[in-house]
Amino acid sequence: MPAPKKTVRRSLLVTSAVLSSFALTAPVSFADPSPSTRPSATPPANMSSVGGTRLGQPGTQVDLGSGAPVLPKDITARSWIVADAESGEVLAAHNAHWRLPPASTMKMLFADTVLPKFPSTQKHEVAPSDLAGMGAGSSMVGIKEGETYTVHDLWLGVFLRSGNDAVHVLSAMNDGVDNTVKEMNEHAEELQALDTHVVTPDGYDAPGQVSSAYDLTLFARSGLQKKDFREYCSTVRANFPGETTKKKGKSVRDSFEIQNTNRLLTGDSDVSVYQGIAGVKNGNTTNAGATFTGVAERNGRVLLVTAMNPEKSEHNEVYKETAKLFDWGFAAAGKARPVGELVAPKSAAQSSAQPGGNASAGQAGGAGKASGSPVASASAAGRSGGMGVAFAISGGVLVLLAAAAFLVNRRWPLPDLVRRRSRP
Numbered sequence: 001m002p003a004p005k006k007t008v009r010r011s012l013l014v015t016s017a018v019l020s021s022f023a024l025t026a027p028v029s030f031a032d033p034s035p036s037t038r039p040s041a042t043p044p045a046n047m048s049s050v051g052g053t054r055l056g057q058p059g060t061q062v063d064l065g066s067g068a069p070v071l072p073k074d075i076t077a078r079s080w081i082v083a084d085a086e087s088g089e090v091l092a093a094h095n096a097h098w099r100l101p102p103a104s105t106m107k108m109l110f111a112d113t114v115l116p117k118f119p120s121t122q123k124h125e126v127a128p129s130d131l132a133g134m135g136a137g138s139s140m141v142g143i144k145e146g147e148t149y150t151v152h153d154l155w156l157g158v159f160l161r162s163g164n165d166a167v168h169v170l171s172a173m174n175d176g177v178d179n180t181v182k183e184m185n186e187h188a189e190e191l192q193a194l195d196t197h198v199v200t201p202d203g204y205d206a207p208g209q210v211s212s213a214y215d216l217t218l219f220a221r222s223g224l225q226k227k228d229f230r231e232y233c234s235t236v237r238a239n240f241p242g243e244t245t246k247k248k249g250k251s252v253r254d255s256f257e258i259q260n261t262n263r264l265l266t267g268d269s270d271v272s273v274y275q276g277i278a279g280v281k282n283g284n285t286t287n288a289g290a291t292f293t294g295v296a297e298r299n300g301r302v303l304l305v306t307a308m309n310p311e312k313s314e315h316n317e318v319y320k321e322t323a324k325l326f327d328w329g330f331a332a333a334g335k336a337r338p339v340g341e342l343v344a345p346k347s348a349a350q351s352s353a354q355p356g357g358n359a360s361a362g363q364a365g366g367a368g369k370a371s372g373s374p375v376a377s378a379s380a381a382g383r384s385g386g387m388g389v390a391f392a393i394s395g396g397v398l399v400l401l402a403a404a405a406f407l408v409n410r411r412w413p414l415p416d417l418v419r420r421r422s423r424p
Contacts, residue, residue, distance in 0.1 A: 042058075043058040043059075043078075043079075043095040043098040044058070044098070045058060047095075047096075047097035047098060047099075047195075048097040048194055048195055048212075048214075049097075050097070050192055050194055050195075050214065050343055051090065051096075051214060051340040051341050051342060051343050052090070052339065052340030052341060054093075054339045054340055055090065055093055055096045055097060055214060055339065055340040056097055058095055058098075059094065059095070060092070060093070060094045061092065061093045061094070061096070061339040061340070062091075062092040062093075062336060062339060063336060063337040063338070063339055064332075064335070064336055064337075065335045065336055065337050066335065067335045068331075068332045068335035068336040069328060069331045069332055069335075071092060071328055072321075072324040072325070072327075072328055074312075074321075074324070075094070075307075075310075075321050075324065075325065076310045076311040076312040076317070076321065077094070077307040077308055077309060077310045077311075077318070077321055078095060078098065078100065078308055078309045078310075078311065079094060079095040079096065079098045079100060079212065079213040079306075079307075079308040079309070080093065080094045080095075080096075080213055080305070080306060080307040080308065080321070080325060081093040081094075081096045081213040081214055081217050081304075081305070081306050082303060082304075082305050082325050082326075082328065082329040083217055083221075083303065083304045083305075083342055084301070084302070084303060084304075084333065085221055085224070085295060085302040085303060085304045086301075086302050088221075088341045088342040088343075088344075089338035089340075089341055089342075090338055090339055090340040090341055090342065091303075091329055091332055091333065091336045091338060091339070092325075092328070092329075092332070092336065092339065093213070093214070093339060093340065094213075095213070096212065096213050096214040096340070097195050097212050097213075097214050098212055098213070098308075099195050099210035099211070099212055100210060100211070100212065100288065100291075100308050100309060101205055101209060101210060101211075101285065101287045101288035102196075102203055102209070102210070102211035102216060102283060102288060102291055102308075103203050103205075103283025103284055103285040103288035103289075103290075103291045104139070104162045104202065104203040104281065104282065104283030104284070104285075104291075105203065105211070105216050105219075105281050105282065105283040105291045105292065105293055105306075106198065106200075106201070106202070106203030106209075106211060106283070107158055107159075107162065107167065107201075107202060107203055107281055107283075108216065108219040108220055108223050108280060108281045108293065109184050109187065109188060109193075109196070109198065109211075109219045110158070110167060110170075110180070110184060110201045110202070110203075111155070111158065111159070111223055111229055111232070112187065112219055112222050112223040112226070112229065113180070113183050113184045113187045114170055114171075114174050114180060114183075115155065115223075115226060115228055115229055116226065117174060118151045118170075118173060119151065120150065120151050120152040120155070120228060121150060121151070121152065122150065122151045123148050123149070123150050123151075124148065124149060124150075124151070124154070124169065124173055125146065125147070125148045126143055126144065126145050126146065126147055126148070126149065126169055127145065127172070128145050129172065130145075130168060130169045130172040131143065131145065131165055131168055131169070132168075133168065133177060134164050134165065134168055134202075134204075135164070135200070135204040135205070138164035138165070138202070138204060139161065139162045139163060139164055140161070140163055140164060140165045141156075141157030141158075141160070141161040141163030141165060141166050141240060141258060142157075142161075142163075142165070142240065142242070142256070143157065143163065143165040143166060143169060144242075144243050147241065147243065147244060147253075149169070149241060151170075153240060153241055154166045154169055154170050155170075155228065155232045156232060156235065156238045156240060156258065157240065157258070158170070158232070159232040159233050159235065159260070159279075159281070160232075160235060160237070160238060160258045160259065160260045160261070161240075161258050161261065162261055162281075162282070162283065164202040164204060167201050167202040168201075168202070171201050177200075177201060180201045181198050181199065181200070181201055184198040184201060185197065185198045188215065188219075189346075190345050190346050190347060191215075191218050191219065191222055191345050191346075192218070192343045192344075192345065192346060193211070193212075193214075193215035193218045193219065194215075195210065195211055195212035195214065195215045196210065196211040196212070196215045197209060197210055197211075203283055203285070203288075204285065205285045205286060205287045205288065212308075213306040213307070213308050214306075214342075216291070216293045216306045216308075217293060217304050217306045217342060218342060218343070219293075220279075220280045220281070220293045220295060220304055220306070221304060221342055222345070223280070224279075224280070224295060230278070230279070233262075233278070233279030233280045233281060234265070234278045234279050235260060236259065236260050236265055236266055237257055237258065237259040237260065237266075238257070238258055239255040239256070239257055239258075240255060240256055240257070240258045241253060241255055242254040242255050242256050261282055262277075262279065262280075262281070262282050262292075262294070263282075263316055263319045264277045264292075264294055264296075264319050264322065264323060265277050265278075265279065268316055268319075270315055270316055270320075271316045271319050271320065271323075274294070274296060274323050274326065275296070275298060276296040276297040276298045277294060277295075277296045278295055278296065278297070279294065279295055280293045280294060280295050280304075281293055282318070282319075288308075288309060289308070289309035289310070289318075290309065290310060290317065290318035291306075291307070291308045291309060291318065292306070292307055292318045292319065292322050293305070293306040294306075294322050294326070296326055298330045299330070301330065301333050303326060303329045303330065303333070304342075305322050305325045305326050305329065307321050307322045307325065
């Protein structure tokens with residue numbers, strides 16, 4: 001179907017005072033990580049001020065303008081954030097920089113780091129060593145030793161089934177888990193995600209492994225500038241290669257269906273498909289509890305919401321609270337005054353700070369160069385009744401202006417196809 005028409009919108013994000021506040025913020029050392037992955041019962045009194053001083057303060061931060069609705073009262077997530085994906089404005093937040101175990105939402109950083117390295121058509125035969133070292137009880141997509149998979153298959157396993165086995169195979173292709181963890185930490189620093197310390201590439205609980213609602217939102221925003229990332233995180237279901245067997249003397253490889261575990265994308269008995277949802281990633285471990293980062297569009301506005309570890313233990317609670325925060329964000333957009341912003345990667349800021357530097361040609365989070373006009377397209381991925389969606393969003397390259405504010409040069413529209421998707 002044809003892509004919806006979108007117009008370019010330019011929005012100033014923050015004042016120089018806000019920028020200087022995060023520029024002076026240094027990351028906390030992780031040289032002596034806590035022996036436990038369990039977070040403290042309450043947020044620390046002093047947290048990072050990356051993105052604005054208010055984001056470093058404990059408790060809820062919101063500035064309701066005229067006509068803005070009040071925040072929903074039944075949000076129990078220990079940390080959450082609502083941000084405009086295009087402008088980067090943070091509309092509201094709660095303990096945004098609280099360092100907590102991220103669970104499989106860490107796979108967003110893994111994908112943003114590793115995805116550009118291998119073409120989707122590349123094939124890999126899985127060796128026993130590729131699957132070594134996975135934690136007990138890891139989520140799996142069902143990869144088998146000795147079988148060959150395309151990179152496309154492996155990424156579907158990562159995003160749809162949160163497969164730690166797929167993460168370990170891709171890490172093996174990327175010179176091993178240790179190298180992948182090193183590169184993920186380096187990429188987190190480049191994105192100014194200074195609350196994050198990676199120990200395992202799949203997000204499995206490990207001593208010292210932490211992130212924050214703010215950082216997870218940065219990972220999602222950076223990843224969404226990559227076409228393949230957008231395709232995988234928005235795919236509802238797909239066929240995945242199974243084992244090769246002999247049938248009538250011939251080798252036959254069956255396949256089986258996998259479905260995305262993001263309940264706002266697929267729906268569940270007590271959760272409806274959220275209007276305009278298009279990813280991004282969910283997670284759940286013993287110490288992290290339930291975590292989720294989502295992106296959705298409504299009436300031309302694109303929001304990112306991250307919620308970490310709701311105290312309420314109701315089934316699918318993290319999705320229910322995320323949906324309420326999305327509803328509030330769409331209703332408050334243009335009315336609530338921003339309390340902070342999603343910062344640009346270091347390279348974007350440094351490039352535009354150079355004399356004569358052309359920031360609009362810079363790259364954010366590994367995204368390709370921005371084209372001369374915004375482009376948006378959507379196509380069914382041919383997955384089980386056409387529910388899988390691959391969509392292209394024009395690159396949103398962040399720039400540091402001479403006036404000490406960021407400008408998003410082009411929009412990140414999501415396709416009508418996502419909004420019209422019926423509940424499976």
